[in-house]
Amino acid sequence: MQIIIKTDWCKSCGICAAFCPTGALSVEPGEKARATDVEACTGCGLCERLCPDLAIEIIKVEVSI
Amino acid sequence: MNVQNYVRKRFLPHLWCPGCGHGTVLNALLRSVDELGLSKEDIVMVTGIGCSARMAGYVDFHTMHTLHGRALAFATGIKMSRPELNLIVPMGDGDALAIGGNHFIHASRRNLDITAIIMNNHIYGMTGGQFSPLSGPGTTATTAPRGSIDPAFDAMDLAKAAGATYAARTTTFHVRELQKMLTGAISHKGFSVVEVFSQCPTYYGRKNNTGDAPEMLKAFRDETAKIGSKTLDENPELIPRGVFVDRDAVDYGEAYAELCRNAAKEAPRC
Numbered sequence: 167m168q169i170i171i172k173t174d175w176c177k178s179c180g181i182c183a184a185f186c187p188t189g190a191l192s193v194e195p196g197e198k199a200r201a202t203d204v205e206a207c208t209g210c211g212l213c214e215r216l217c218p219d220l221a222i223e224i225i226k227v228e229v230s231i
Numbered sequence: 232m233n234v235q236n237y238v239r240k241r242f243l244p245h246l247w248c249p250g251c252g253h254g255t256v257l258n259a260l261l262r263s264v265d266e267l268g269l270s271k272e273d274i275v276m277v278t279g280i281g282c283s284a285r286m287a288g289y290v291d292f293h294t295m296h297t298l299h300g301r302a303l304a305f306a307t308g309i310k311m312s313r314p315e316l317n318l319i320v321p322m323g324d325g326d327a328l329a330i331g332g333n334h335f336i337h338a339s340r341r342n343l344d345i346t347a348i349i350m351n352n353h354i355y356g357m358t359g360g361q362f363s364p365l366s367g368p369g370t371t372a373t374t375a376p377r378g379s380i381d382p383a384f385d386a387m388d389l390a391k392a393a394g395a396t397y398a399a400r401t402t403t404f405h406v407r408e409l410q411k412m413l414t415g416a417i418s419h420k421g422f423s424v425v426e427v428f429s430q431c432p433t434y435y436g437r438k439n440n441t442g443d444a445p446e447m448l449k450a451f452r453d454e455t456a457k458i459g460s461k462t463l464d465e466n467p468e469l470i471p472r473g474v475f476v477d478r479d480a481v482d483y484g485e486a487y488a489e490l491c492r493n494a495a496k497e498a499p500r501c
């Protein structure tokens with residue numbers, strides 16, 4: 167999974183981190199959102215839909231070994 | 232999908248406050264437009280004045296940012312002259328049902344083929360937190376420091392009674408449901424209303440001690456329930472979400488086109 171955060175649009179509201187079901191994101195007070203545990207992300211897409219600033223895009227990456 | 236493809240990137244980041252629900256309504260609307268496969272050139276967004284109305288500046292469609300409360304009047308003119316276009320009219324609660332209440336009931340009554348979105352933050356955001364006809368008793372606002380005593384309209388009851396043929400309510404917490412309702416409303420032929428509870432942390436939130444934007448979203452989650460659900464049956468004090476009206480009826484544009492065809496038959500040379 168690839169979590170792209172457009173930091174110049176993010177306003178640090180904390181919504182994405184508050185509702186991510188797997189704790190993949192974090193927003194420290196006054197800082198932009200960060201993907202702190204990409205491994206945990208299931209690609210559910212909730213964060214990108216909830217974000218009021220259109221600042222998150224989730225890309226499902228096919229991993230071939 | 233990347234919602235960023237449907238916005239005028241040069242105007243972003245937008246001017247809505249951190250955590251403002253209006254951005255989430257925009258987010259869902261862009262997904263709905265993508266889902267429907269609509270061409271940007273076939274959409275006209277008309278707005279009035281308010282924080283909500285600023286949406287017209289950001290979408291990469293045809294747009295008109297008009298007068299407070301009058302967006303539906305402008306949209307009516309566009310729809311009657313260019314019936315093939317999709318008209319989308321996002322409005323604030325004050326915009327739609329205070330100053331714009333008369334336009335709202337008559338657009339509903341005529342069943343114009345327009346999609347109206349009421350971005351209901353239960354307050355006048357843009358002008359600094361006055362109460363609106365959707366605030367309801369007990370809401371604290373700059374104009375109601377001891378709590379409003381005004382009963383609120385129920386936008387769904389109003390839309391239904393006035394003749395709207397599609398009416399649905401959800402919140403900015405229920406983002407998938409929101410997209411589904413917007414898609415339903417845009418696809419529906421006739422006057423469609425989607426009321427979306429949208430958080431205004433800056434004025435509604437501060438005046439009413441709701442906590443920050445995530446806390447306000449939790450309240451939307453906990454204080455509403457789906458029509459027909461067991462939760463709603465067992466807790467009638469919760470606010471119902473869902474599709475309240477979805478019926479077929481001749482829309483105003485069709486009726487007008489038929490009138491014109493008949494008139495042309497009777498007086499071919501006019």
Ligand SMILES: Cc1ncc(C[n+]2csc(CCOP(=O)(O)OP(=O)(O)O)c2C)c(N)n1
Pocket residue numbers: 280281282283284298299322323324325326327330350352354355356357358363
């Ligand atoms: C004719 C007219 N009357 C009053 C105003 C002042 N005014 C601007 S926005 C607004 C209300 C905004 O509240 P709402 O429609 O709920 O939108 P929000 O900002 O909350 O999204 C008012 C009263 C105006 N611009 N024009």
Ligand code: SF4
Pocket residue numbers: 171175176177178179180181182183193198199216217218219220221222250
């Ligand atoms: S929801 Fe969007 S704006 Fe808010 S913190 Fe997350 S990325 Fe930033």
Ligand code: SF4
Pocket residue numbers: 169185186187188189190191206207208209210211212213214224
């Ligand atoms: S897509 Fe889902 S799991 Fe992944 S970061 Fe977003 S909310 Fe969390």
Ligand code: SF4
Pocket residue numbers: 246247248250251252253282283352356357430431432433434435
């Ligand atoms: S004042 Fe309220 S409605 Fe307006 S942008 Fe700020 S949070 Fe949104």
Ligand SMILES: [Mg+2]
Pocket residue numbers: 323324325350351352353354355356363
């Ligand atoms: Mg408002």
